Amino acid sequence: MDRVQLALSNATQTHALEIGSGVLDKVPQVFKSQFPGKKAVVVAHAATWAVAGERVDTLLRQAGVETDASIVFKDADMHAEWKYIEQLDAKLSHTGAVAVAVGSGTINDITKLCSAHQGRPYMVVATAASMDGYVAFGASITRDGIKSTYKCAAPQAVVADVDVLATAPAGMTASGYADLMAKVPAGADWIVADVLGVEPIDPTPWNIVQGGLHDALSHPEACREGDPKALQALAEGLMLGGFAMQAYPASSRPASGAEHQISHMLNMDRFVMPDGQAPSHGFQVSIGTIVSLFFYEQLLHTDLSTLDIDALVMRWPSLEEQKEASLRMFRKSDFPTFAAGEIEAKYSSPEELRRHFEIMRDRQDELKSRLRQQLLTVPQAIGRLKAVGAPVHPRDIGLGREQMRATIIRSQQIRRRYTIFDVAVRMGTMEEWADRLMSSHFA
Ligand SMILES: [Zn+2]
Structure with missing residues (x-):
């Protein structure tokens, strides 16, 4: 079939x-x-x-x-x-x-x-x-x-x-292409949640979205030029993302991960470009995809066998401390208490956290090999997004450095879905990885 x-x-x-x-x-x-x-x-x-x-x-x-x-x-x-x-x-x-x-x-x-x-x-x-x-x-x-x-x-x-x-218009096709590429890091987020036992992969929606995804993404120039075969593959891929959600009524997990949280955060902050318009959904997700893929590269470069699990568990803040920090972070927003609820929904107890780190340590090879198979490298993604005409730097959508960095940090808090951002928060590397991105691809 x-x-x-x-x-x-x-x-x-x-x-x-x-x-x-x-x-x-x-x-x-x-x-x-x-x-x-x-x-x-x-x-x-x-x-x-x-x-x-x-x-x-x-x-x-x-x-x-x-x-x-x-x-x-x-x-x-x-x-x-x-x-x-x-x-x-x-x-x-x-x-x-x-x-x-x-x-x-x-x-x-x-x-x-x-x-x-x-x-x-x-x-x-x-x-x-x-x-x-x-x-x-x-x-x-x-x-x-x-x-x-x-x-x-x-x-x-x-x-x-x-x-x-x-x-x-070419910009619309580029938006769609970026929204389709988002399924790459979104799938990686589901792999991590699966391996950690947070949210097992459901094979039917997984196959609907992920089967053939890399093929559909392999011709960005042809998409830009309106080549019928490339557009057909792009349109099918995008439709399949929606179908996967019908097959997985629990949430949009099959088609959306950390990269979409960047977009949601910008929407919640009512970000607009200098012309007063919000960037298209796909253009926001294009930036989010680069962020997520970069975070995955940092994880892949970390030797998980040397994680100091005792120290990481010891310094993991209590739920009350995390909720207080969240209320401080969003104090001046239109949704001051919303994120605290999401943080609570995905809070890991110290015992759970220890188990997650032990899995990451003991099953590092399996985890990394599944992720490598799933992911694109940041340069690959940037090359293709550029080729299709999608933004690859925050400035391409008029987003300043401060707000980009803050958006990354804050976006971890606005959804209960477990993603690469939650891995980074638990490893204590969220700020470090964000800074590294801001001084490399987003410099
Ligand atoms: Zn989307």
Whole structure:
């Protein structure tokens, strides 16, 4: 079974996926088979209406699908903000039609959440290979300045025509490529959690994301140039990341690790570039991926057989001390107590900590060989991210040195997921490794 079929057969919410050159023509067929007898309404932005929305609308009508007047947003700098949720809710509440979202992150997320508000399924026609959220459940929406993930079902059907994806702005494809590369360190985080007995690897979502990942990442220049084969592999890889989450409802662990924490931290701190816009998800994750891969290189360079386990356990702060430190760290933020809760959720008792270090010491060869097989080196990653046009230095997204360093240190605290950052904190090397990165690749 190929990965797409494996993914579909394990998906709980998405039942149809078409990726390939020319598959836009299949939209009516997919719609009719998934939503028999239903009316359709195309939801798009002016830009995505021009590249595919109008054609989708016409194809549906020609195929005899009853279709409401399409809903086309016109704001030039439209983001996934609550005001659009209110606008689309108002429109959808006047029709029983199934929404056909034509777009990428923003259009998909608002259609996903509004369809859920109406108690209806929906489908999406992708216009850019820009992120892995197409078939993820949950929509990432900014409300009152705070970006959160709202619970809602993934699309029931997805159509991604590679010829359409090829027309997307180069920066969007570069974002998607970086979001796909993030699955490399994310997988390493799961390997560590698996070896330490913190969170065992579940083979099905693991294979959906990791099988074929390195192949899909091997042609960054071709992705940048819009080569159909490279884009197909990129789009499939991104879709599979979302499918893996459907196969692992516990969390986004299969597709997201420490590198995504960097992105979440920037979002929580409401980081914007000099132009007032937040960098794309993929561009944030691009920087996070380099951070995580660098931390893994430091771990691989450490001889774990010489760890002074007694000393490390002795100086491990108590839960109360850790929570107090966390409250001090986030005192001036919009979420002063949030991180303390996450720290508590993943706190290791001194006995657990000792056991983790003993495993790292006794199974060093196995751990390192699995990690080496999984990882890319930092220079490899930087070379490929540069080739696709993604940022490789904090300054590329307008992030200053101080804030970059602080983001690394703080991001360990904002999620209970066990990652390379937790290894570094427990080894007492978090600051040292961050400083080393700031004076080498991020100098
Ligand atoms: Zn992502």
